[in-house]
Amino acid sequence: xxxxxxxxxxxxxxxxxxxxHKSSRVDARVLGMLLFIGSEIxxxxxxxxxxxxxxxxxxxxxxxxxPAPYEFPVFVAGINTxxxxxxxxxxxxxxxxxxRGQRPAFLAGMVLTxxxxxxxxxxxxxxxxxxxxxxxxGAFASVFFGLTGLHGAHVAVGLTLLGMVIIRGFRxxxxxxxxxxxxxxxxxxxxxxxxxxxxxxxxxLL
Amino acid sequence: xxxxxxxxxxxxxxxxxxxxxxxxxxxxSWIDPWLGFAVWVLLTAGAVAVYLHQRGPRPPRQHVExxxxxxxxxxxxxxxxxxxxxxxxxxxxxxxLAGRTQFLVVCPALNSRLKTWTSDEDPARAAAQKRLxxxxxxxxxVGIEARGEVGDADPLVAIEDGVRTFHPDEVVISTHPExxxxxxxxxxxxxxRERFDVPVTHVVxxxxxxxxx
Numbered sequence: 001x002x003x004x005x006x007x008x009x010x011x012x013x014x015x016x017x018x019x020x021h022k023s024s025r026v027d028a029r030v031l032g033m034l035l036f037i038g039s040e041i042x043x044x045x046x047x048x049x050x051x052x053x054x055x056x057x058x059x060x061x062x063x064x065x066x067p068a069p070y071e072f073p074v075f076v077a078g079i080n081t082x083x084x085x086x087x088x089x090x091x092x093x094x095x096x097x098x099x100r101g102q103r104p105a106f107l108a109g110m111v112l113t114x115x116x117x118x119x120x121x122x123x124x125x126x127x128x129x130x131x132x133x134x135x136x137x138g139a140f141a142s143v144f145f146g147l148t149g150l151h152g153a154h155v156a157v158g159l160t161l162l163g164m165v166i167i168r169g170f171r172x173x174x175x176x177x178x179x180x181x182x183x184x185x186x187x188x189x190x191x192x193x194x195x196x197x198x199x200x201x202x203x204x205l206l
Numbered sequence: 207x208x209x210x211x212x213x214x215x216x217x218x219x220x221x222x223x224x225x226x227x228x229x230x231x232x233x234x235s236w237i238d239p240w241l242g243f244a245v246w247v248l249l250t251a252g253a254v255a256v257y258l259h260q261r262g263p264r265p266p267r268q269h270v271e272x273x274x275x276x277x278x279x280x281x282x283x284x285x286x287x288x289x290x291x292x293x294x295x296x297x298x299x300x301x302x303l304a305g306r307t308q309f310l311v312v313c314p315a316l317n318s319r320l321k322t323w324t325s326d327e328d329p330a331r332a333a334a335q336k337r338l339x340x341x342x343x344x345x346x347x348v349g350i351e352a353r354g355e356v357g358d359a360d361p362l363v364a365i366e367d368g369v370r371t372f373h374p375d376e377v378v379i380s381t382h383p384e385x386x387x388x389x390x391x392x393x394x395x396x397x398x399r400e401r402f403d404v405p406v407t408h409v410v411x412x413x414x415x416x417x418x419x
Contacts, residue, residue, distance in 0.1 A: 037211050085225065092218045186214035190221045197221070201228040206235050206242065 033184050037191050040154070044195055047147050051202065054139045065206075066140050070133050074204050080123045081200050084155075087116035088193045091162075095186050098169075101176045107169050110182075113189065114162045121155050124148065144203060151199050154192045161185035210257075227253075268366075270404045273373040274308070282368045283311045283352075284361060285380035286389070289341045291411030294380040301378075302350045309345070309352035310372045313338040314364040322359055331356050361394045362401070369402055377402065380409045 055061055066072055094109025133141045165185050168174065174182055210220035227249050235242025274280060281301055285294055289311065301307055317330035338354040345352050357364025365377060379395050381387040389395070399406045 034209055034211055085221075088218060088221055092214065095214050183214045187211050187217045190214065190217035191211065194217075194221050194224045197224050197228050201232050205232045206239075 033187055037187075040191065040195075044150065044198075047143075047150055048198075048202070051143045051147060054143050058139075062140065066133075066144070067138065070137070070141075072144070072204050073127055073131060076123065076127055077200060077204050080120050080127075081196065083116050083123070084120045084193055084196055087113045087120070088190055090116065091186050091189050095179065095182050098174050098179045098182055099176055103169075106174070106182075107166070110162060110166045110169055114159060114166060117155055117159045117162060117189075121152060121159065124152050124155075147199050147203055151192070151196055154195065158185070158189050158192050161188060265401060267400065268369065268402050270369055270375075270402055271373055272375055275306070277306055279305060279307045279376065280372060280374045281307055281309050281376045281378060282365070282372055282374035283309060283378045283380070284314070284357070284365050284368065285311070285341075285411075286314060286316055286361070286382075287337070288380045288382060288409075288411035288413065289313050289337050290344065291380065291409075291413060293411045294378075294409050295344065297378060297380075297407070297409045298345065298350060298352075299348065301376075309350065310368060310374070311338060311341060311345075311352050311354045312357040312364050312368045313341075313354065314357040314361050315359050317359045327359070330359065361389055362397055365398055365402070369404075374404060376404055377406045378409060379406060380411050383410050383412050 055065060090109045090112040094106050094113060097103075097105035097109055128145070135142050135145050162185055165174075165182055168181060209216070211217050230249065231242050231246050234245040272280075279301075281298075283294070283298060285291075288294060298309065302309075313334040315327060315330040315334040317327055321327065321330065334356045338356060342352055342354045355368070357367060361379075365379075368374065369377075377398060379389070379398060381389045381395070384390055395406065395408045
């Protein structure tokens with residue numbers, strides 16, 4: 001009885017260990033991105049736990065959200081949400097374009113995505129400057145800045161990734177066969193968008 | 207199960223679903239906060255149910271190359287508790303009589319999902335090794351030489367491992383009868399037929415009244 005892989009197969013010539021067993025059928029790079037997003041969900045989850053404690057579980061929770069006299073800029077954030085969601089459409093368009101070999105459309109899609117992401121981030125900075133409260137004005141303010149700031153940091157990371165894709169794209173990288181470097185930032189960008197939908201809905205609208 | 211982030215296109219679809227779901231939750235919350243909570247619970251339960259019941263993409267069919275001497279057949283036998291069953295023994299005996307045949311008997315280390323997740327695999331592997339040892343000895347006693355390996359708890363992964371290292375010309379899968387077989391319920395035999403381009407023989411072993419798995 002043996003418990004090891006058979007080393008020789010007669011006429012079958014093979015050097016080294018058998019080919020990697022890929023029974024999970026998940027590409028290592030995609031698996032890495034999945035694990036990363038899993039950890040991100042836990043990070044956001046901890047911030048949401050704080051938010052729900054402050055707003056719901058806390059015995060001294062304010063009856064109004066945000067507590068008077070403060071107000072969240074719901075309309076401006078709504079416009080910002082529309083900008084970010086649109087950037088996901090352009091990201092998707094860019095990837096589909098490179099898959100079809102349409103380089104100008106790919107580059108246009110990437111640049112548009114980047115510009116909209118940057119617009120979102122700059123609008124958020126302006127929103128912070130005019131929101132009328134600061135982190136010292138109560139737990140609700142800390143939670144607001146914590147959640148939206150954490151998301152903003154992710155947008156900044158996403159913009160860095162998109163920037164690298166744009167630079168590589170203009171240098172002639174990527175093709176219909178090789179576009180993994182666009183696919184992964186695309187997954188990340190959609191994840192950032194999804195998290196914003198959750199943040200905007202819970203913090204601003206509910 | 208498929209991850210909603212397995213590709214950019216899947217993540218984009220997930221984003222659209224999220225927008226729709228949260229639009230419903232927010233609208234319901236504006237009517238009544240408890241209604242919003244109920245919608246959230248319903249949508250989350252629905253999403254979890256869909257996620258758990260969806261089938262992943264079918265893996266491509268694998269070509270299994272014949273190795274060894276031209277007149278030699280290599281048979282991969284995969285069996286769980288039925289490994290020592292009479293029906294399987296006679297099937298192996300018939301194959302051995304048909305010509306020069308090499309056997310590799312793989313016994314998956316059957317384990318509960320919880321124990322697999324917590325890496326508590328030693329008892330399962332020991333039990334599989336015990337069953338395997340008894341079977342190899344029994345085959346040897348009737349003049350059939352066979353190698354044995356303890357395989358992955360997932361029978362399809364165990365078969366795939368065996369195919370990669372042994373290059374069989376035929377796969378024999380032994381299961382309990384229909385209605386009592388977890389493997390048949392999970393479609394292991396049909397999945398193996400779809401995945402590998404070698405003949406897959408299904409042997410049903412009835413271990414009697416005590417056969418309940």
